[in-house]
Amino acid sequence: MEYTEFLETKQKNIIESGFDVDTLNENLFPFQEFIVKRALRAGKYAIFADTGLGKTIMQLSWANQVTMHTKQPVLILAPLAVTGQTIEEGGKFGIDIEKLKSDVWGSGIYITNYEQLPNINIDQFSGIVLDESSILKNYDGKYKQLITDSFAAYPYKLACTATPSPNDPMELGTHAEFLDVMSYNEMLAMYFINDTSDTGHWRLKGHAVSKFYEFVSTWSIMLNKPGDIGFDNNGFDLPPLRIHQVQIKTDAPAGMLFGGMAVNATDFNRTLRETEADRIKEVVRLVKKTNGEQVIIWAKQNQEAVNICKVLSEYDIRNVQGSDSPEKKEKDLLDFAHGEYKILVTKTSLASFGLNFQNCHYQIFASLDFSFESTYQAMRRSWRFGQTKEVNVWMITTDRMINIPKVINEKEKQFKEMQREMTAAVNKNIRGEITSSVDDSEDVKAEQYHVMRGDCVQRSKELDNDSIDFMVFSPPFQDLFVYSNYVEDMGNVTSPDEFNKHFEFLVKELKRILKPGRLCAVHCMDLPTLKSRDGYIGIRRFSSQLADIFEENGFWLHSEVTIRKDPLLAAVRTKAIGLAHKQVIKDRSMIRMGLPDKVMIFKNPGENKVPIQPKPFKSYKPIHEFDEFPRTVDGFNAYWGYDQESKYSKDEQYSHMVWQRYADPVWMDIRQTNVLQYTTARGENDEKHICPLQLDVIERLILLYSNEGETIFSPFGGIGSEGYQALKMGRKSISIELKESYFKTNVKNHRNAIEQNGQKLLF
Secondary structure, three states, X not given: OOHHHHHHHHOOOOXXXXXXXXXXXXXXXXXXXXXXXXXXXXXXXXXXXXXOOOHHHHHHHHHHHHHHHHOOOEEEEEOOOHHHHHHHHHHHOOOOEEEOOOOOOOOOEEEEEHHHHHHOOHHHOOEEEEEOXXXXXXXXXXXXXXXXXXXXXXXXEEEEEOOOOOOOOHHHHHHHHHOOOOOHHHHHHHHEEEOOOOOOOEEEOHHHHHHXXXXXXXXXXXXXXXXXXXXXXXXXXXXXXXXXXXEEOOOOOOOOOOOOOOOOOOOHHHHHHHHHHHHHHHHHHHHHOOOOOOEEEEOOOHHHHHHHHHHOOOOOEEEOOOOOOHHHHHHHHHHHHOOOOOEEEEOHHHHOOOOOOOOOOEEEEOOOOOOHHHHHHHHOOOOOOOOOOOEEEEEEEEOOOOOHHHHHHHHHHHHHXXXXXXHHHHHHHHOOOOOOOOOOOEEEEOOOEEEEEOXXXXXXXXXXXXXXXXXEEOOOOOOOOOOOOOOOXXXXXXXXXXXXXHHHHHHHHHHHHEEEEEEEEEEEOOEEOOHHHHOOOOEEOHHHHHHHHHHHOOOEEEEEEEEOXXXXXXXXXXXXXXXXXXXXXXXXXXXXXXXXXXXXXXXXOOOXXXXXXXXXXXXXXXXXXXXXXXOEEOOXXXXXXXXXXXXXXXXXXXXXXXXXXXXXXXXXXXXXXXXXXXHHHOOOOOOOOOOOOOHHHXXXXXXHHOOOOOEEEEOOOOOOHHHHHHXXXXXXXXXXXXXXXXXXXXXXXXXXXXXXXXXXXXX
């Protein structure tokens, strides 16, 4: 496989399994026709269209085309009561839908509730539609896994919902898994990072935000009005929505002087019970303001709903609860949609998804919870396409729930931000502008150095054969979107295998440009695994992985060094459970040692034509143990010089003590903080602190394995640590860096090294 072909595989392009159609249902608006054609062409697709934009006719048109194309039936899974409304809607559009009862007869479209899935013979269908597919949001939910597993082999899948969770973009990942685009764990590795302050919480990586939504736009579309994707909004401008926040004062809880306080999830239900009487009084007052028109009252608790019905018994009222039979629930909900009675009391969990209640333009939330999605969806049962009157919604809270509206507002803000990101990505996709390749290359050349911006594999090809004397670098540690969002970034991989394939392209170039008999030093560490991502807590041998790639491409392992690191610092930084002191008492089987750094030195076979030798001393100057930097005497670093107590002549060889220092397989004296200043190179969305290689390590390796005047190469130049130290020690430097902000700092550090050398000569 050529390198460019490999990069294309990393783009995660979606393989389209569908078909093209010329004509669709005549009732479709132009934007709906556009969406349905994209979904049919893809075969597996998600429609995240806001309420009232006609998801029903779009999914019915899609299902109708699939069943005609395959000559097999298509199944629609929908929430309870939505099935009846969908059948009615199909009749309006000339599309026949049957309610699934047992086996199907011939082709056609069949619909049933999600709860019936375990009883269905799914082998008889060629396509599946998930109406209100937000049921997939719960990764551990039984229906999510059952749905994903049941329809894994289907070539035609459509998921439709208005509001994928705004504060949990991982819900989009569960949609991706259902549509066979990417597994849930693969998506976590690619776009999310585990928040060390809350190990159960995953969030989008800073660099990955735009790329995540661009990725989602390749298999879905999101819009809240036709104009979002370039169509006319005419007819989709809704009447005003009036939201009235009503806060009632309550008696202060026992032991409290004041009632105004925030409620948390733990005592939420208790607070609801304690404030129920006050809230129901407000419900009665608000019902009177509706002048006998239809109104929906949303309650959170069953007993609260029962008590509301008691005090409003003089009205034509029905209470729909989860304990009702499916037949009763469906009949009561459809009867309300048909205007058969005046007041519906129910929960958002039962009736806030998929139902059309444009006949009603009054709603009362007798109690709120922290869910923006259920609140938003509930309001949109009335405030949706087809509503002709102003919609009034009253939200009742108490002075003991002052934080709930704030939480809902914050989640609404997140949802709108998600819509903006997705809309922008969808339009880029429509225009064919999505790319993740580096925009351009850049070079800064001087007599003693060459700093190159771009992909290290492609730019290494520009270097001559046998032109490098020594290589030293630290490769990315397979942690996606930590530093950049480029597909060329070797950290941007979804698995160790993908990293191996990418890194091997570089190793082939390294062997070509490194002189025979010379050495390549690779700094790395083994990597801890995460149970949420890898399925277990342990260690992955990243160093062995690298060694295998080098050896398979003609290098051999010349030597290996372990560098000690303080486990306490690692425990504080990573919050790793294996390094936690509490495990001494809790369970010592979980205790592990801190992970050291390693340096593996690989040799390029062949004869080294220029021996690597030190310059002889003409004078000696001892080193004080507290010196910040090793001193230089006559151009040779005294750190590697002669010991006064040596029995050998100073003109002949190193002292035994110094020999032990570099020959020791464990370097204990590396100063972890002796690095170049790096904070100015951090990008706004960088997820982790830059971790430049310690100058002590670079210095020791360059002294060991190169002569003055020779060329040192780093394919992962970062902020320029290797090049800076090489120039300080009288060598030349070639450095490649992909990320623009690091490249600029890299160039600055190369220039600083030249200036410092000049000042040293001057004085």
